Amino acid sequence: MKTVYRMLAIAGAMSLGLSAAQPQEKDKLKVGVIATLSGPPAVLGQQLRNGFTLAVKNLGGTLGGREADVIVADDELKPDVAITKVKALVERDKVELVIGPIFSNILQAIMKPVTDAGVILISPNAGTSNFAGKECNPNFFVTSYQNDQVFAVSGKHAQDSGIKKVFLMAPNYQAGRDALAGFKSAFKGEIADEVYVPLNQLDYAAELSRIAAAKPDAIYVFLPGGMGINFVKQFRQAGLADTVTFLSAFTVDESTLPAQQDAALGFFGGANWAPDLDNPQNKAFVAAYEREFGAVPATYAFQSYDAALLIDSAVRQLHGDLGNKDALRAALMKADFKSLRGNFRFNVNHYPIQDFYLVKVVKRPDGKYQTQIVKKVFENDADPHAKECPMK
């Protein structure tokens, strides 16, 4: 028993010693990155991590003038694992900001553990409607978009370009239903059919035959990751690409194109950015990313690069002192940095107000594939949920 007390006493003394040593300004700024780095979606998590580390490298290993210590964790796309990992980041590593995640279900899991601890959470990808609306959170910022905005891009384009009959398809879960609802909010023409497939279906032979039989002008699909890779290849193989316009959300981008290749050429998507977006900071970013990682960056990479620039700007405004959380939130809210997408400011719900583009898959002269901007579809677009957010 005595030894137990002694150990407790030592442990107590140690923790006292630690906390006494802690609030030194100007020491390293600890930042946690949580992303999916295992399993098939690891490609997306790697883009997120690479974008962030590239930004820190370009800033000379600092964020806002303080030396940066970036700690990367893998959520394994499992909410329970994600909670354990962010708790370790927040409680053990004492990070001041957390950047991540890729997937919405992970965001739902880590939101409370991070923000309740008074730590700022910046999402460079997942942007669900609940946190944009009623459950908006003062410690939560988004540098990507709210999903509905991307869904509406294809719908608006179909409406404007005189497409009359569209066949819709998405996986049978909440985001899939949101994706089709988002499209229909902007498209008033005829819907040939609406098909929901099981999540992670691989072979679309039956659905492709239905599409061929329905003879639509266009199809609109939301099939992220591996689903999209398979569907795009099979759509092309079925000979439908010659007669049916391919509209999509999160189905063809730089993370899936290395596998889709020629099969995706000429297919459309909606996005807030593309590698060819014409501004000097973006050109430098794309060139640096390709040199460093040998791959074309996708939105995941650019949005986390922007997250790093956002942190840099806020820490700089506060001269490195992040003790006052109100001041930190206000500094972040100013978004005083040159976003790679150009136009960028935060709405009251801490989601961006930005432009959205119709993008198209092209093959570059060097043989790599990327999306390219066709036209601007929405300008200074705010998500529809911001009005439900109680923050002012």
Add this chain to the structure above:
Amino acid sequence: MSTALLIVQVLNGLQLGVLLFLIAAGLTLVFGVMNFINLAHGVLYMLGAYLAVTFYAVTGSFLLATVLALLATLAFAVLLELAVFRQLYERDHLDHVIATFGIIIFLNHGVKLVWGPAPLSLPIPDMLSGSVRLADGLLYPWWRLVIIAAGLASAGALHALIAHTRLGMLIRAGASHAAMVSALGVNIRRLFTLVFGLGAMLAGFAGIMIAPILSVEPGMGDTVLILAFVVIVVGGIGSIQGAFVSALVIGLVDTLGRSFSVDILRLVMGPSPARTIGPAIASMLIYLLMACVLYFRPTGLFPATGR
């Protein structure tokens, strides 16, 4: 719902069916002959696909890549059998499940280390990349017809092997009376290795044939394994003939269910609930079928004789 669409969907169902047969055949053989549950069977399907991608990149010829990938899968399977599975035949089924599940995790990660986590793709051979026109506006890809033909040919060859050769006779004998076959002087260990290699090659072949249609990625064998188990349970464990019939039935039920469930439900309810309930029922159909078969014929549709 036109006749042309129905025909196309039947073809789609057949294509899924023969693919499932190629995978299930090895599974049911191994289960039937050695009484061994091999969860890692799906991994061999994945390996076939990966090896084909690699050999295609090296040789530039689909045919050559197929042959090399088949041989490499066979070699790997024999190695796996000698190194790991051989130690497990005497143990009970729980040990089989745990050990082969470990192999799945090990090889899924191994594949990721060797080939990276990003999905890879294998192009369709140029000659076979077009589509055939079945009716006005209804095209059917040549490659899927090739899969059906190759699957049926493999099934025929397998049937000939099992029913009409000395090796097939030993396999059948080994399935019902392994100890007796061994007592008659047949090297049963070598027979087991051979059966295992044969099953692995069939799974690898399925992986190669599907690689141009699906993305080749770590874990691609896991989903297909569950379907293969449904096939052998419905068909009767250990029966090649049963696996063949049940693979085609499952392929057709799944495909036709997915295609027409919403349309059929629309006859009795509004379009909106039909769209919600249809896909849910469609994805349950094959499991309902399995439950019915298990209830009425617990040994499957074509139980292997002598078990």
